[in-house]
Amino acid sequence: xxxxxxxxxxxxxxxxxxxxxxxxxLWWLWSCHCHTGPDVVLQPSEQKRAFNNQVTKRHKTExxxxxxxxxxxxxxxxxxxxDLWPSARSVLLDRQSWQYGVMLNRFAAVTDVTQIxxxxxxxxxxxxxxxxxxxxxxxxxVSNVKYQTGKDSLLSPHCSSKCPSDDSHPQPDSTxxxxxxxxxxxxxxxxxxxxxxxxxxxxxxxxxxxxxxxGQLKQYYLLNAASLLPVxxxxxxxxxxxxxxxxxxxxxAIAIMQCANPALLCCNEPDQHRRDWLAxxxxxxxPHSLNSKVIVSAQDGRWFGQNEAxxxxxxxxxxxxxxxxxxxxxxxxxxxxxxLKERARLPALQAQLLRSALSxxxxxxxxxxxxxxxxxxxxxxxxxxxxxxxPEAEPEDLWEEIAIPLSKYFAFSPAxxxxxxxxxxxxxxxxxGTVSSYHHRLGILVVPQPGKTWGPMFxxxxxxxx
Ligand SMILES: C[S@@+](CC[C@H](N)C(=O)[O-])C[C@H]1O[C@@H](n2cnc3c(N)ncnc32)[C@H](O)[C@@H]1O
Numbered sequence: 304x305x306x307x308x309x310x311x312x313x314x315x316x317x318x319x320x321x322x323x324x325x326x327x328x329l330w331w332l333w334s335c336h337c338h339t340g341p342d343v344v345l346q347p348s349e350q351k352r353a354f355n356n357q358v359t360k361r362h363k364t365e366x367x368x369x370x371x372x373x374x375x376x377x378x379x380x381x382x383x384x385x386d387l388w389p390s391a392r393s394v395l396l397d398r399q400s401w402q403y404g405v406m407l408n409r410f411a412a413v414t415d416v417t418q419i420x421x422x423x424x425x426x427x428x429x430x431x432x433x434x435x436x437x438x439x440x441x442x443x444x445v446s447n448v449k450y451q452t453g454k455d456s457l458l459s460p461h462c463s464s465k466c467p468s469d470d471s472h473p474q475p476d477s478t479x480x481x482x483x484x485x486x487x488x489x490x491x492x493x494x495x496x497x498x499x500x501x502x503x504x505x506x507x508x509x510x511x512x513x514x515x516x517x518g519q520l521k522q523y524y525l526l527n528a529a530s531l532l533p534v535x536x537x538x539x540x541x542x543x544x545x546x547x548x549x550x551x552x553x554x555x556a557i558a559i560m561q562c563a564n565p566a567l568l569c570c571n572e573p574d575q576h577r578r579d580w581l582a583x584x585x586x587x588x589x590p591h592s593l594n595s596k597v598i599v600s601a602q603d604g605r606w607f608g609q610n611e612a613x614x615x616x617x618x619x620x621x622x623x624x625x626x627x628x629x630x631x632x633x634x635x636x637x638x639x640x641x642x643l644k645e646r647a648r649l650p651a652l653q654a655q656l657l658r659s660a661l662s663x664x665x666x667x668x669x670x671x672x673x674x675x676x677x678x679x680x681x682x683x684x685x686x687x688x689x690x691x692x693x694p695e696a697e698p699e700d701l702w703e704e705i706a707i708p709l710s711k712y713f714a715f716s717p718a719x720x721x722x723x724x725x726x727x728x729x730x731x732x733x734x735x736g737t738v739s740s741y742h743h744r745l746g747i748l749v750v751p752q753p754g755k756t757w758g759p760m761f762x763x764x765x766x767x768x769x
Contacts, residue, residue, distance in 0.1 A: 368396055368631045369639035376627065376677075383679050387716065387750055391677070391759075394751040395631055402756045404428075404528030405510045406554075407500040409561050410590050411520040417502075420510070425502040428528060428712050429535075499535070499561040503528050503712065507756065521587045526554050529713060529749040529760035533619060533673035534558040536701055536764045542566045543616035548604040548660055551577035553584030555621055560589060560597065569615075571600040571607065605655040608662025616668045618660040622653045624674035624681050627759050646678075653685045657765075661689070661696050666769045670696075672746070673762045682761040683745045690745075690765070698744040699764045706747050714752040 373396075380388040394400055405420060407413045502510075513521050534555050539545060539562040547556045550570035559568055570585065572578040578601055589597055602610070604620075625646050633639035653674070660670045674681050690696055706715040746763030 366632050369633040369636060371636055371643060372630050372633060372639040375643055376631070380677055384677065384716070384750065387752075390752050391750050394753060394756045395628060398632075400507050400753070400756055402503060402507050402528070403509050404526050404531070404757075405502040406524045406526055406531065406558060406561065407502070408520060408522055408524065408557070408588050409498060409500075410588065411522045413522045416522045420502045423504070423508065423510075424506075425504045425508075425510070427500055428503050428709070429499055429501055429531070497541075497561060497563045499531065499558060501526075501528055501531055505754070515587065520590065524554060524557055524588065527675075527757055527760070529757040530554060530673075530675070531558055532705055532709070532713075532749065532760060533621060533671045533762045534562065536671045536705060536762055537562075537617045537619055537669060539563040539565060539617060544614065545569070546607070546611075546615040546618045546660070546663055547571065548607060548618060548620045548656060548663075549622055550599075551581035553581040553588075555619060556581070556597070557584065557588045559619070560593070566596065568597045569600055570597065571602055571604055573601055573603050575601075605652075605659050608659035611663050613663070613665050615664050618664045618668070618670045620653075620656050620660045620670060620672045622649075622656055622672065622674050622681075622685075624649060624653070625676040625678055627676050627678075650680050650685050650688075653681055654689050657685060657689045658693065661693055661765065661767055664767050666695070666767050668767055669699075670765045670767070671762060672765065673760065675759055676761070677748065677750065677759045682748065682763075686745045686763045686765070695768045696765045697768055698746075699766055700744050701747045701762060701764055702743055705762075712755060713749045713757050714755045716748045716750050 376392070376395075377388075380391070384391065405416075405425065407416065510523075510525060512525055513523060515521075537545075537559070539559055541564045543563070543565045544567045545559060545565045547559065547568065547570045549572070550556050551572040551574065553570065556568060556570045559565070570581060572581050578599065582599060585597060585599070625642075630639065630642050633642060653672075657670070657672050660672070664670050672686060676682070686698065690698060702715075706713075709715075746761055749758030749760040751758045
């Protein structure tokens with residue numbers, strides 16, 4: 304019997320004081336590839352010591368790519384991507400070149416982080432206006448809320464597009480201390496204008512990851528910026544019911560909550576260990592007052608469509624996949640070989656998950672299918688197969704909506720007829736009207752390239768017809 308479990312947690316309330324951040328020198332950020340970076344509050348002398356340790360650690364732990372995986376990629380991707388593969392390969396093999404995005408958390412005060420990011424040359428790749436251009440739906444009613452400014456106001460004024468600084472995050476002020484924390488966070492939630500903000504740098508700088516801060520929400524999440532594209536493609540709006548079918552560790556769930564105030568976000572993850580990780584992520588980024596709106600479920604996603612048919616407005620299927628970046632650095636050849644064996648089973652599982660999502664979404668609703676592999680058998684082929692069995696499902700064009708506007712930052716390739724069979728030159732600089740076919744509506748692929756190292760990320764959007 305299907306059941307959604309209320310997420311048992313004691314979420315912390317938004318704290319109205321942030322810890323002091325020091326502006327971090329560039330040398331500290333440069334090429335710091337360790338995933339568990341230091342807390343951002345380190346003093347300069349400590350920073351330097353930590354930096355030296357990190358560099359030493361990095362040299363000691365620098366892993367070489369797993370040979371069996373690389374050999375298979377060479378064979379397969381040379382065929383599938385043609386001339387694009389050698390440059391994608393060079394990026395995947397040069398971890399020093401990898402870029403990282405910094406997604407801000409709208410539920411925490413982030414002015415200090417924003418200032419540091421800007422002083423280090425980071426900039427937003429999704430300015431407010433770009434997002435609203437991408438999202439063709441009506442603006443959220445929350446964004447129209449008017450509220451007072453001045454001594455008694457709960458929040459500082461929200462900057463419009465005329466604001467001198469583009470960082471229009473409303474920040475709590477000290478007067479709010481007189482309210483109970485619950486009321487504070489409720490009010491904050493109603494007034495905060497949803498906005499997905501991600502900072503990126505043209506060079507491969509790694510912003511330090513943020514340590515757990517007791518009683519405080521994390522201010523930002525580090526990620527591959529391409530992983531925000533499936534969330535953007537979903538067009539999340541206020542009061543919708545959203546299902547994140549394969550949710551752990553929760554990066555996209557956090558991104559969804561930056562975009563709007565859904566009535567419900569169900570984060571599903573069947574693997575216990577990964578579900579604990581997901582729970583920790585939600586607890587670190589979302590306030591207690593969202594407890595009833597963001598729930599965690601532990602189902603096998605393949606049965607969701609049966610158990611919760613026609614229930615959701617939007618469903619994200621960020622499917623288990625080959626994960627090219629991580630597989631390339633498998634711990635050992637044996638692990639790499641084991642993974643390659645599992646690879647053959649993935650497309651069947653992915654197709655089942657996508658079918659289940661299409662059953663769980665209401666007529667007129669949207670499903671976004673995404674993976675972080677370049678493999679066409681896990682991408683276009685899965686979408687094509689599922690569309691064949693699902694006449695109510697219609698693929699939508701993401702080329703004009705996402706690939707063209709964001710081609711300054713990401714290298715995109717559309718699907719081509721015969722994908723996976725022949726080598727072909729793919730368009731990295733999409734031009735208006737260059738691609739318009741059924742095949743191109745199967746999805747778009749972000750291919751890592753020098754200077755645009757984001758991805759791999761495949762995304763396809765499917766609407767369930769009325
Ligand atoms: C690519 S990861 C998801 C990443 C996540 N969306 C994020 O942004 O942090 C895929 C997840 O699917 C989960 N998964 C594997 N089999 C599944 C199934 N049958 N149903 C639902 N989820 C599954 C895996 O445990 C894994 O956590």
